[in-house]
Amino acid sequence: MMWFEMLALCLLTVIQRVALQSTRPHIIFIVADDMGWHDASFHGSDIKTPFIDSLAYKGIILNNYYVSPICSPTRTAILTGRHPIHTGMQHGLIGGATPYGLSLNETIMPQYLKELGYATHIVGKWHLGHYTENHIPTRRGFDSFFGFYVGHEDYYDHSAEDGWGGYWGYDFRRNQAIERGYGEVYSTELYTQEATTILRLHNTSQPLFLWLAHQAVHAGNYNGDPVQAPHKYVQRFPNIKDVPRKTFAGMASALDDSVATVFQTLQETGMLNNSIIIFTTDNGGPTNGYDRNAACNWPLRGCKNTMWEGGVRGNSFIYSPLLLTSGYVQENLMHITDWLPTLYHAAGGDVSKLKRPDGFNLWEMLSTNGQSVRSEIIHNIDPTANFAAIRVGEFKLVNGHISGGKYDSWYPPPEADAVDINRSLSGNPLSDNIAIVGQPIEVKCGPKPLNAEFNCKPEVAPCLFHIPSDPCEFHNIAASHPAEVQAMLRRIDDYRKTMVPPSNRPIDPRANPALHGGAWGPWLKDEQGLISIPNIIGRQVEW
Secondary structure, eight states: OOHHHHHHHHHHHHHHHHHTSOSSOEEEEEEESSOOTTSSGGGTOSSOOHHHHHHHHHSEEETTEEOOSSHHHHHHHHHHSSOGGGTTOOSSOOOTTOSOOSOTTSOOHHHHHHTTTOEEEEEEEOOSOOSBGGGSGGGTTOSEEEEESSSOOOTTTOEEEOTTTOOEEEOOEETTEEOOSOTTSOHHHHHHHHHHHHHHHSOTTSOEEEEEEOOTTSOOOTTSOOSOOOHHHHTTOTTOOSHHHHHHHHHHHHHHHHHHHHHHHHHHTTOGGGEEEEEEESSOOOOTTGGGOOOOOTTSBSOTTSSSHHHHBOOEEEEOTTOSSOSEEEOSOEEGGGHHHHHHHHTTOOGGGSSSOOSOOOHHHHHHTOOOOOOEEEEEEETTTTEEEEEETTEEEEEEOSSTTSSOSBOOOTTOOHHHHHHHTOSOHHHHTOOOTTSOOOOOOOOOOTTTTTSOOTTTSOEEEETTTOTTOOOOOGGGOHHHHHHHHHHHHHHHTTOOOOOOOOBOGGGOGGGTTTBOOOOBSSGGGGGGOOOBOOOOOOO
16 A cells, blocks of 8 residues: 555544544543542642643643542532432441442433433442442443442452451452452553543444543552552652652552543544543542551641541542633632533533532533632531531631541641641742642642641531631631621531431441352342341441
């Protein structure tokens, strides 16, 4: 074949690909698990995530974006567009042996998108319930599933420990079938391979929804090897001396490579120009020994599973050639419940058809860098643990046992020196928080007062913070703003009236993988089987 014939064939292939592209956008939704505020270099971390940074800077960095404080509630909120207080997911998370999940009365994103003609696939972590077959991903709108049901597991052998019942089991599936034979393949690479295979085999004339819910950078099994990464990733960080943090950096680096590979595959398949890519963490990073992990939210206060900013302010960006404006930092409030109405609108759906969404359609705001749509966020109301937190305008109120008293402080990364710490705890927050795209977007807290550790006791009385000027929650101003405190307490009461009871149930010994061939999976035919569950509540651990 002559060179000009080869050129003509290549041009014809490109033209055919363009002609066969779906008129609706492809949606690639990437969830990082337990990635803290200071675990990406676009927030100033020594953990270099060059491709995530590059994509974030070319897209829209969401700098006032809020998540739930722990895994299952965030995932339910993204997929339903409804707040966990309205889905029964406001307390804790779903354990491997706890017989409940996201209610079957809830419609989730893949089900909505299938009505618009989408192919839908999930790769990675589910964690929305698996106690009956009706609760697993392929019964809830996904065409395929490749991953694990529970909240965490070993990155290599796919064994998972349940912290409540003390049970162990294998947890890895393709669709409903137990999948073995991947024992030495690192899960981040495994999920990347599966995601790229889906992209390469996809008929681009049909719109695609790919939910890539990575295991990284969540800890593995608490009573095992919690921080795991291949040496080739760990060795990229010779300057980090703390061993767990160094290995954690390798986990984050593998995640960065995954995002790069998915992006490259979208380019090679001709899908990129008609794609929307979302990257988000599910909650703040586990610090100070939580889960034996080595994440970091510095300089934000607290960590995963708390109502402090370190638990609920999340890393996130959106990238798409379909955005009218990009390459900027979005400072308006955004909540995880906003993703469903925003993406459903971008896909050409009628948002009014969504069932009781709590989120807002922010596509126009994001696409044009427009005016704020949200004015408040109810972070959570947990009637079991007895706490609540809300953001109204520039003020945040926390009330009750918001962290169990164990994670109330500020935890710098082990690799930081005094200069790094002082840099983060200096400057004028109102002026220095203005981001310059292409440079690290760092939170500046201002000087830390001597009484910062003691001036707020939310379990005793509500605490109030002005987040724009005090993003690190140093200054409890409740005493000087009584009107704001009372108004925000009334707003919490308003939300409380709309809340459904938590769905949590005690562990069921019948879930023990030892009774099911050593694997986690559905163990009840339907919800009627719950009536005979013994009232056993095991030791509750933190993940």
